[in-house]
Every structure is written in structure tokens, then in C-alpha cells.
Amino acid sequence: MGSGALFIAVFLACLVEAVEALTIVLAAGAGRDWRSAITGAGSALAVLVLIVAALGPALTAIPLGGLRLVVGGLLLIFGLQWLHKAILRASGLKSLHDETAIYRAELAAARAAPTVSKTMITDWYSFTLSFKGVLLEGLEVAFIALTFGANQHNIPLAAAAAVAAVVLVTGTGLAVRAPLARVPENTMKFAVGVMLTSFGVFWGAEGAGASWPGGDTALLVVVPAVALFAVTLVAAWRLKIPAITPAGRRP
Amino acid sequence: MTARIIALLRWAYDFVVGDDWRVALGVVAALALTYAVSTTSMPAWWILPAAVAILLPVSLWRATRL
Numbered sequence: 001m002g003s004g005a006l007f008i009a010v011f012l013a014c015l016v017e018a019v020e021a022l023t024i025v026l027a028a029g030a031g032r033d034w035r036s037a038i039t040g041a042g043s044a045l046a047v048l049v050l051i052v053a054a055l056g057p058a059l060t061a062i063p064l065g066g067l068r069l070v071v072g073g074l075l076l077i078f079g080l081q082w083l084h085k086a087i088l089r090a091s092g093l094k095s096l097h098d099e100t101a102i103y104r105a106e107l108a109a110a111r112a113a114p115t116v117s118k119t120m121i122t123d124w125y126s127f128t129l130s131f132k133g134v135l136l137e138g139l140e141v142a143f144i145a146l147t148f149g150a151n152q153h154n155i156p157l158a159a160a161a162a163v164a165a166v167v168l169v170t171g172t173g174l175a176v177r178a179p180l181a182r183v184p185e186n187t188m189k190f191a192v193g194v195m196l197t198s199f200g201v202f203w204g205a206e207g208a209g210a211s212w213p214g215g216d217t218a219l220l221v222v223v224p225a226v227a228l229f230a231v232t233l234v235a236a237w238r239l240k241i242p243a244i245t246p247a248g249r250r251p
Numbered sequence: 252m253t254a255r256i257i258a259l260l261r262w263a264y265d266f267v268v269g270d271d272w273r274v275a276l277g278v279v280a281a282l283a284l285t286y287a288v289s290t291t292s293m294p295a296w297w298i299l300p301a302a303v304a305i306l307l308p309v310s311l312w313r314a315t316r317l
Contacts, residue, residue, distance in 0.1 A: 069282065072282075073278055073279065073282050074267065076278050076299070076303075077267065077268070077269065077274060077275050077278050078269075080274050080278070080303070080306060080307055080310065081269040081270065081271075081274070083307060084270075084271070084274075084307065084310050084311060084314070087307075087311060088311065088314065088315070093314075093315055139266070140266070197303060200278075200299075201299040201300055201303060204278075204281075204282055204285070204299055205285055205295065205296050205298070205299045207282075208282050208283075208285035208286040208289060208295070209285065209286050209289030209290065209295065210285050210288075210289050210294070210295035210296040210298070210299075211289075211294075211295075211296065212296045213294075213296065218296070222300070225300070226303065229303070229304065229307070230307075233307065233308060233311060236308075237311060237315065240315065
């Protein structure tokens with residue numbers, strides 16, 4: 001896999017998760033207390049950096065065959081989950097990810113919660129909401145960045161892609177002070193699902209001892225094949241809508 | 252303390268396995284089959300793509316059949 005594909009896969013995965021985390025941080029800040037929300041987000045980012053710094057060298061020390069077997073399997077499981085949801089959304093059987101609606105719901109919940117102060121933190125609710133939001137959204141991205149980077153022996157490039165996405169989303173979020181509803185999040189999740197599934201298939205098979213016809217160039221067939229298969233499934237499930245939900249789309 | 256450990260294990264299960272444990276089990280089975288076939292003279296690269304071709308539609312079908 002080229003450096004470009006590594007960068008794009010990690011960048012897109014990180015971008016969509018960062019957009020979701022931003023929505024939570026904005027709701028915590030606008031609805032409660034900006035300082036606590038930003039402290040929570042910063043603390044979670046620090047924990048993520050520590051996890052990457054600790055696990056990165058350990059992952060690169062694992063023999064490549066074993067690493068590709070485990071990582072390929074996990075990426076394939078993650079990829080199939082992402083694709084499953086993306087196909088349901090694209091076919092109209094699951095509501096599209098709507099950052100504006102999520103923001104409103106988070107904001108209402110944040111405003112209704114009681115205020116509790118703890119040492120150094122003015123508003124504990126804002127802090128924990130931001131901390132958990134950023135940490136949970138970030139863990140999967142950290143895993144993706146680490147595994148893609150370790151497999152290609154280029155963790156710095158994967159980390160750079162992740163940081164670039166976070167900086168882009170954070171900068172835009174600070175500028176507009178609103179959830180990034182215009183980001184084509186559902187399309188990007190579809191693309192990330194295709195990438196994770198494709199690389200999971202490729203590395204998992206190699207790690208389990210299989211040899212791909214054509215070596216690394218097989219990826220040039222695997223990625224479009226997975227994308228085509230996913231698009232075909234979207235079309236097939238769109239045809240199923242009347243049979244499944246005669247009264248309308250499933251929420 | 253026990254409750255926190257259980258919560259952590261539940262989170263780890265949700266993080267790795269997700270909504271449909273059958274998909275995770277199918278992936279593990281396909282990897283095991285790939286390994287078994289790779290020790291013979293038969294090609295084994297096709298097993299994971301075949302697993303995707305089966306697991307993804309089945310998981311979609313299960314999610315939308317009701």
C-alpha cells in the first residue's frame with residue numbers, strides 16, 4: 001500500500017470521528033462551561049497521545065505475520081461494522097447521521113444536568129462529557145492509525161494524518177462555533193468502511209499464510225471490488241424498502 | 252471495583268465485537284480456515300473475500316428482516 005492510501009484511510013477515519021467528538025464538545029461548551037469542556041477534550045487527547053506513544057513501539061516489535069493476522073482480523077470486523085451501518089444509511093433503512101440533531105439533543109441534556117464543581121474543574125458535567133466523547137471517538141481512530149501505520153512501518157505518517165484531521169476539524173469548529181453538519185459524514189463513513197474491510201481482507205489473509213496473486217497489487221482489485229459489492233448491496237436493500245417498511249423509513 | 256471491571260469488559264466487547272457477534276465469529280472462522288488451507292497446496296487468498304460476500308449481506312438481512 002502506498003503512503004497516499006495510508007494517509008487517506010487514516011485521515012478520513014479520523015475526520016469523521018473528530019466531527020462527532022466536536023459536536024459533543026461544542027454542546028458541553030455552549031450549554032454549560034467552555035473552560036471545563038475544553039479541559040475535558042484536552043485531557044482526552046493527552047490520554048490518546050499516551051496510548052499511541054505506548055502502543056506504537058510495542059506494535060512495531062511484533063513479527064509482521066502475527067501482526068497482520070490479528071490486525072487484519074480486527075480491521076475486517078471493524079470494517080464490516082462500518083459498512084453495515086453505512087449501507088443501511090445509504091439505502092434509507094437507518095437515519096442518516098445528523099450532527100445538528102445530535103448537537104441539539106446533547107445541548108438539551110447538558111442544560112438540564114445539575115452543576116457540580118470538583119478540584120480545578122468548574123463544571124464536572126462539561127468536563128466528563130467532553131472527556132468521554134473525545135476519548136471514545138478517538139480510541140477507534142487511534143487503533144486504526146496505529147495498525148495501519150505499524151503494518152506499513154510508518155506510524156509517523158499515520159499519526160500525521162490523524163493530527164491533520166483533528167487540526168482541520170478543530171480549526172473549522174472554532175471558526176464556525178457550530179456542529180459541522182455540512183461535512184459529507186455518511187459518504188466518508190462508507191469510504192472508510194470500504195478501506196477497513198479491504199485492508200482487513202488483504203492483511204488478514206496474508207497474516208494467516210495466504211499469498212495474494214500479484215502480491216501487493218491485489219489491493220488494486222480488492223478495494224474496488226469491496227466498494228462495488230457495497231454499492232450493489234445498497235441498491236439491493238433500497239429495493240427491499242417497500243417490503244420491509246410499508247409505512248415509511250425505519251428511524 | 253467489580254462493577255467497573257465488568258463495565259470495562261463490556262465496553263471492550265462492544266468495541267471489538269460490535270452489534271453482531273456472528274460477524275466477529277465468522278471472521279475468526281474464515282481466518283482459521285485460511286490458515287488451514289494455506290498449509291496445503293491449495294490457494295487460500297479467496298476465503299476472506301468469500302467470507303465478506305457472505306457475512307455482510309447476512310448481517311444486513313438480520314438487521315432488516317423484522
